[in-house]
Amino acid sequence: MQLPAHGANPRRLYEAMNMDMPSSYIDFSVNVNPFPLPDEYMPTEQQWVRWMSVYPEERSETLRAIIAEREHVTRSNVFVGNGAAECIYLLAQQFAKKHIGIIEPTFSEYERACETYGCTIHSFLLDEHGQPPIDQIIERLSFLHALFLCHPNNPTGTVWPKETMHALLKAAHDEKVFVIVDEAFYDFWLDGYSVSSDLPMFDRLIVLRSLTKMYRLPGVRLGYVLAHEYVIKKMMEKQPPWSVNTVAQQLGERLLRDDEFVRRTKVHIASERDRLFTQFAKLGYIHSSSVVNFYILQDETMTLFPFLLQHGIVARHTLNFRGLAGKYIRLAVRTKEENDRLLSYLRRWNM
Known part of the structure; x- marks a missing residue:
């Protein structure tokens, strides 16, 4: 049985599980914002037509300037x-045939991208609380050229203390090791910290961001990297011209000018996540200590996953996350009504 490698593919999942797809289902496997963009962000029909009829800026110059101002860096x-995935593969291309560390369980595309370019992978496993083996990682840095980590982490939603992160960044800087911190879910972390403010201190720090998750734009594809200008220059040398389409550029320019949608989403996600975790505790379910819009729930016997599927609750399996072995499922934090439907089936399963 070969299950889809990523979430957001329910039809393929039901086929792989040899199950009939119900007429109504909720996709908890996709970890994007459950709320659509407000109408004021959406372009008119005439704007759509105009955007699709012109070439995009070759290197997204206007959007880069807006991001630079927002992140307190220069455009260089x-x-x-074209999505965070393109950024990951272009970075992996820079590290071709080098020794690369990956802190796991995490997003599988880091390993896949690095293997595409002939890298040797060194894995470091988070503990049961989602914390890194920091001493082991620091001890092994001298063998590495670069280190990938996701923070907040996918699929666990967990984060590290700021002191731990800074200890790693300092040690990597001393060993001249690149550290790629994927902050694709940073926008969902209420009162969280970003390492982007550390860029002036660590010239081998690379920060990856995604607009796909918060702004619910997986079909548009838009992500960005913050790094030293020599890293950016090398990425641009390998990126095909017009890689980011006009629609993505225009939406990015609009969305990054207003933080209110992000603020409202953060507050809702934190409130719903806390409510869910309170109910899980009452029902005896074990979950990760997530701070974002998804979490993993223990499924030791690997039978909760098909039960939920049967009732139209699509979870994300963890068979291809190193260290989880399919004994957890990943679920998104969705609207109150959708979360209540999930809880109703978890109560039935727990009876």
């Missing part, structure tokens, strides 16, 4: 890509 420190 910003790269805009």
Whole structure:
């Protein structure tokens, strides 16, 4: 049985599980914002037509300038890509045939991208609380050229103390090791910290961001990188021209000018996540200590996953996350009504 490698593919999942797809289902496997963009952000029909009829800026110059101002860097420190995935693969290309560390369980595309370019992978496993083996990682840095980590982490939603992160960044800087911190879910972390403010201190720090998750734009594809200008220059040398389409550029320019939608989403996600976790505790379910819009729930016997599927609750399996072995499922924090439907089936399963 070969299950889809990522979430957001329910039809393929039901086929792989040899199950009939129900007429109504909720996709908890996709970890994007459950709320649509407000109408004021959406372009008119005439704007859509105009955007699709002109070439995009070759290197997203206007959007890069907006991001630079927002992140307090210069435009030469910003790269805009066709989704975070393009950024990951272009970075892996820079590290071709080198020794690369990956802190796991985490997003599988880091390993896949690095293997595409002939890298040797060194894995470091988070503990049961989602914390890194920091001493082991620091001890092994001298063998590495670069280190990938996701923070907040996918699929656990967990984060590290700021002191731990800074200890790693300092040690990597001393060993001249690149550290790629994927902050694709940073926008969902209420009162969280970003390492982007550390860029002036650590010239081998690379920060990856995504607009796909918060702004619910997986079909548009838009992500960016913050890094030293020589890293950005190398990425641009390998990026095909017009890689980011006009619609993505225009939406990015609009969305990054207003933080209110992000603020409202953060507050809702934090409130709903806390409510869910309170109910899980009452029902005896074990979950990760997530701070974002998804979490993993223990499924030791690997039977909760098909039960939920049967009732139209699509979870994300963890068979391809190193260290989880399918004994957890990943679920998104969605609207109150949708979360209540999930809880109703978890109560039935727990009876």
